[in-house]
């Protein structure tokens with residue numbers, strides 16, 4: 001694999017994966033302690049993290065999914081012949097399309113990692129040193145990563161040029177990868193191209209850095225209300241001040257990929273070749289272009305009033321990074337390879353180096369001579385001739401004469417390498433080729449001398465490299481905030497508040513709004529500490545899933561500093577957001593990870609199981625979550641569950657209303673969906689059967705289904721004869737047994753389930769009559 005630093009790399013597409021990650025896990029007693037180090041080839045920022053992960057390695061997988069790596073590096077000991085670690089298998093299973101490389105364990109060396117960081121981290125970011133000093137695994141990963149990247153890039157990083165950051169998980173909300181997928185945050189499950197995702201809804205960014213920032217913000221929302229509010233203040237100001245909005249947008253859209261530019265600037269090629277010299281010069285020209293935008297950016301920000309924008313304005317006042325750049329004289333290239341070449345030639349001002357000036361004069365003379373020679377040839381043969389240039393051929397001649405009118409019906413024999421495109425002939429001559437040679441030679445000399453000056457200049461730039469990091473940070477953040485404001489102008493979003501309550505007045509689903517012809521039906525949401533468990537019922541297709549996702553999406557929008565699709569909204573900051581749909585086995589993950597500050601959204605849990613078992617599973621999950629202060633929203637088809645509101649004061653029932661209308665054609669009843677949420681549980685009974693009746697299912701199947709439904713209904717009725725407390729205890733114990741069975745039959749992680757179930761068992765054993773089944777079976 002290679003990563004070529006070419007002139008176009010600074011502006012190339014930003015969508016392709018470009019992150020390399022090294023992952024290492026502790027051995028023996030330290031198994032489960034994971035260190036990670038990553039670097040984006042388009043952004044010279046090393047991110048280190050270290051954490052303990054349980055046997056499901058959900059944190060590692062989530063982090064890797066957020067990074068969307070191009071390549072993952074692990075130690076060869078993770079997959080020694082026939083002895084693959086669980087982490088290794090999980091990663092290879094989850095990232096099938098990612099290049100996987102193993103390197104010898106010795107490269108995962110924490111001492112080397114620390115040395116690397118000391119050597120490469122720009123001094124302004126050196127507090128990292130204190131943070132990671134005793135975090136051996138992330139240091140080990142850093143060593144392997146940096147060594148590997150330098151190897152594949154055939155370059156070394158300039159001393160004190162990198163930004164290195166330790167990323168603890170505490171500063172952002174955790175959204176595991178299944179939840180991110182369910183909610184279609186950045187990838188649409190059905191169609192990866194159409195942009196019907198939250199990212200698609202909010203992405204009006206103008207720079208690659210802005211769109212990368214938006215993507216990572218959506219996947220890792222903030223948890224600090226103050227920081228979120230500073231962002232919201234900016235969005236508000238941008239919305240209120242049109243001039244500021246358009247002024248800033250105009251400047252921001254002129255920026256190239258600043259992060260990628262930085263990334264090529266900080267790499268020093270191991271060998272100096274003409275190509276590396278040329279690309280350094282090109283990138284410096286891009287840098288000059290970037291820095292020339294600082295003044296207009298400041299001008300656009302001058303009148304702003306919110307603290308964050310003001311802070312950005314002030315930090316742009318820092319002109320240290322402009323030092324030395326006056327040596328460069330030219331503006332950014334216009335299109336065309338000749339002008340780019342000329343520009344590289346004249347990148348350094350005259351009178352800085354007299355040999356360079358001489359070499360440039362020679363070059364100009366040769367170019368003039370070429371033009372003169374071609375003019376003479378045109379005269380000699382009485383043909384219209386034009387001097388042309390391409391990077392492959394150098395200077396050549398073009399004519400669009402009709403050859404049949406020429407003597408012998410062809411171009412004079414002096415001309416060689418003739419090609420024809422439509423009516424134009426391109427060719428050269430032996431003399432012209434010689435002159436091209438001379439031209440190349442003098443260019444090489446010019447580039448070499450320019451390169452030496454550029455290198456000196458770069459050394460000065462490295463000293464203030466943090467200013468460039470700051471600039472690229474400011475640009476990407478402003479781009480994202482502008483994008484939020486832009487999204488608001490297209491729909492009536494509202495500024496969120498942060499309190500202890502989740503209250504959304506007339507909120508709607510932002511992605512559905514984008515897809516649907518008509519605006520979605522808005523609905524309210526309300527959850528507080530004393531009212532933190534909401535059960536939602538309603539027939540199929542009545543809007544339950546949409547509503548649940550809408551709440552999570554609104555919560556995420558609020559926590560990244562965006563306005564929200566609602567008339568009014570207040571959120572309690574969520575430290576984790578879980579959404580689970582259908583699958584029973586996934587509930588274990590929530591049970592292991594949820595805390596009082598989580599937002600938990602569960603849709604149709606137990607869908608794939610029998611009704612009895614499904615109710616059991618749901619009940620057990622509710623039982624656990626009811627004891628947390630997390631805000632839980634639970635959609636279910638098992639109406640029996642709605643009755644737990646009698647046992648728990650913090651449960652609220654809501655349902656989606658439907659209307660029954662008779663079709664004009666016959667006496668068949670049709671369901672009309674209102675998508676309106678109402679208090680209480682749905683009155684609709686056996687709506688699955690009703691839907692089946694109007695479908696094309698054979699009547700014998702429906703008769704069977706009705707019989708089974710009656711049977712289950714009778715069973716439930718029978719249970720209700722007990723007192724509510726007895727019923728609850730029995731149900732819980734009963735389910736505990738069921739859960740174990742299900743765990744055995746499925747791919748659930750039995751260890752974690754067993755721990756949970758043992759807790760349940762202890763709790764209820766004393767008061768519950770002994771079951772028929774022998775509980776030792778587990």
Ligand SMILES: Nc1ncnc2c1ncn2[C@@H]1O[C@H](COP(=O)(O)OP(=O)(O)OP(=O)(O)O)[C@@H](O)[C@H]1O
Nearest residue numbers: 520521522538539540541542543544545546547675
């Ligand atoms: N608030 C709304 N406004 C307008 N249309 C909506 C709304 N909510 C849902 N819909 C439409 O109804 C369809 C079905 O909604 P959804 O999948 O949320 O129903 P559901 O109750 O979860 O169904 P099921 O129980 O079968 O999973 C959606 O695809 C969407 O087009």
